[in-house]
Amino acid sequence: MKKFITLCAAALLSIAAFAQQPKYETYFTPDRLRIDLTFAGDASYQKIYLDGLVKECAWSGSKTNLIDTFNYGEYRLEVQTLQGEAIYSKGFNTLFQEWRTTADAVTTPQAFCSSYTIPYPKEEVVLKVYERVKATGVYSEIFSVGINPADKLISHEVANSWKVSSLMQNGDPATKVDLCFIAEGYTAQEMEKFRADALRFTEYLFTMAPYNRHKEDFNIWLVESVSEESGTDIPHEDVWKKTVANSNFYTFRSDRYLTAQNQKTICQIATAAPYDALYVIVNNEKYGGGGIYNFYGLSASNCKWAEEVFVHEFGHSFAGLGDEYYDSSTSYEEFYNIKIEPWEPNLTTLVNFESKWKDMLPSGTSVPTPPLSDPKDNVSMGVFEGGGYMAKGIYRPVMDCRMKTNQAQGFCPVCQRAIEKMIGYYCK
Ligand SMILES: [Zn+2]
Numbered sequence: 433m434k435k436f437i438t439l440c441a442a443a444l445l446s447i448a449a450f451a452q453q454p455k456y457e458t459y460f461t462p463d464r465l466r467i468d469l470t471f472a473g474d475a476s477y478q479k480i481y482l483d484g485l486v487k488e489c490a491w492s493g494s495k496t497n498l499i500d501t502f503n504y505g506e507y508r509l510e511v512q513t514l515q516g517e518a519i520y521s522k523g524f525n526t527l528f529q530e531w532r533t534t535a536d537a538v539t540t541p542q543a544f545c546s547s548y549t550i551p552y553p554k555e556e557v558v559l560k561v562y563e564r565v566k567a568t569g570v571y572s573e574i575f576s577v578g579i580n581p582a583d584k585l586i587s588h589e590v591a592n593s594w595k596v597s598s599l600m601q602n603g604d605p606a607t608k609v610d611l612c613f614i615a616e617g618y619t620a621q622e623m624e625k626f627r628a629d630a631l632r633f634t635e636y637l638f639t640m641a642p643y644n645r646h647k648e649d650f651n652i653w654l655v656e657s658v659s660e661e662s663g664t665d666i667p668h669e670d671v672w673k674k675t676v677a678n679s680n681f682y683t684f685r686s687d688r689y690l691t692a693q694n695q696k697t698i699c700q701i702a703t704a705a706p707y708d709a710l711y712v713i714v715n716n717e718k719y720g721g722g723g724i725y726n727f728y729g730l731s732a733s734n735c736k737w738a739e740e741v742f743v744h745e746f747g748h749s750f751a752g753l754g755d756e757y758y759d760s761s762t763s764y765e766e767f768y769n770i771k772i773e774p775w776e777p778n779l780t781t782l783v784n785f786e787s788k789w790k791d792m793l794p795s796g797t798s799v800p801t802p803p804l805s806d807p808k809d810n811v812s813m814g815v816f817e818g819g820g821y822m823a824k825g826i827y828r829p830v831m832d833c834r835m836k837t838n839q840a841q842g843f844c845p846v847c848q849r850a851i852e853k854m855i856g857y858y859c860k
């Protein structure tokens with residue numbers, strides 16, 4: 433009994449500690465610090481190196497929610513005072529981590545560059561990066577570096593002079609979701625098309641629940657970054673274009689996987705823009721895209737289903753949603769460890785279903801739930817087997833959802849709730 437009480441007290445203490453957010457003005461200036469990191473390794477080994485520090489524009493993220501409470505992501509970065517107090521944190525995924533699950537990574541070590549922004553610290557801090565260990569799902573420290581904000585070597589250089597414009601303004605970036613669209617593969621003559629493409633994506637986004645209930649919670653920004661040539665690289669068709677973010681199809685040798693290997697380049701393009709979420713619009717007609725949590729979303733402007741692909745990929749990159757499909761050919765094998773609960777809010781292995789959508793199920797729902805007669809049903813909730821690229825051992829909330837197919841009516845109730853929680857986090 434005593435052990436139980438002690439455990440309860442410990443749990444309450446940890447919840448209290450979790451809920452307490454540091455005071456922004458105590459620790460940070462109004463500016464933004466970009467931290468460039470190189471992730472290197474192969475399928476069995478990874479290491480992180482510091483690549484550079486850059487003082488950018490004003491911090492546009494929340495000044496209230498500084499400690500990430502979602503516990504999403506394959507990685508977590510944490511800024512600590514020299515006394516070890518956490519004053520900023522954020523979970524994220526990387527393209528590098530996806531690559532580590534491919535066949536190429538077994539034989540060939542590679543390095544991927546990516547960047548992360550934090551509020552500019554007033555005093556010396558320690559940056560730590562944790563990886564989620566696949567066997568346990570628990571974070572483990574893999575990188576630690578001291579940052580002295582007064583260091584003369586922190587770059588103040590302005591990386592570019594791309595025009596940053598506003599497509600939709602609803603208020604102070606600190607209390608809004610700032611979605612920033614980046615132009616990729618648009619020449620100077622095509623910038624009007626970029627603005628029209630971004631407007632089309634924006635209008636579509638706000639027709640969809642739950643975004644249609646939260647339009648006033650968003651600011652939309654555009655970075656009018658100019659490419660020398662129009663389009664993007666399609667390596668397996670021997671198409672190569674000189675573009676500002678150097679995006680390409682055929683990522684991990686998959687026909688439709690459109691990404692930009694060097695995410696740092698995209699953050700450099702956005703150096704003067706306010707953002708909570710980066711989305712790269714690639715001026716192309718070929719079907720494809722990718723979305724990586726707190727990293728970037730990226731997709732083609734004019735392919736079939738372009739708007740649907742955009743909201744799907746943005747579901748990954750902004751809200752940490754997992755893929756609810758399992759029947760398509762992907763480059764990943766055994767992506768999820770079914771012995772642990774995945775962190776994505778819309779997938780479960782039933783190891784810890786209480787942490788997912790159990791509270792949303794109608795009473796009497798059988799778990800798992802047999803398939804319903806209507807394969808396009810996106811409302812009737814259950815626990816349906818198949819999701820996360822795996823047909824067995826992993827479950828999704830509805831028969832169909834925008835995180836499963838482009839033809840779905842929209843997001844399922846579980847995805848909608850997760851998106852609304854994320855919007856709320858940035859708006860405090
Ligand atoms: Zn869903």
